[in-house]
Amino acid sequence: MSKVSEYLKESYDELMNKVTWPTWGELQESTIIVIIASIVIALIIYAVDLVGSSALGFFYQLFQ
Numbered sequence: 001m002s003k004v005s006e007y008l009k010e011s012y013d014e015l016m017n018k019v020t021w022p023t024w025g026e027l028q029e030s031t032i033i034v035i036i037a038s039i040v041i042a043l044i045i046y047a048v049d050l051v052g053s054s055a056l057g058f059f060y061q062l063f064q
Contacts, residue, residue: 022030
């Protein structure tokens with residue numbers, strides 16, 4: 001049980017004293033970048049889906 005206790009103490013010490021946490025401004029900038037990237041990726045996936053759906057619809061129409 002002492003190993004678990006030692007692990008928890010060292011983990012706490014590392015998180016409090018050795019980790020460099022981002023500032024509030026850095027977090028806001030990162031969040032904006034993630035939101036923009038998510039929207040762009042979603043639009044790309046939508047466009048690929050739309051093109052694929054149209055192509056398959058056209059292909060299936062040829063054989064009806």
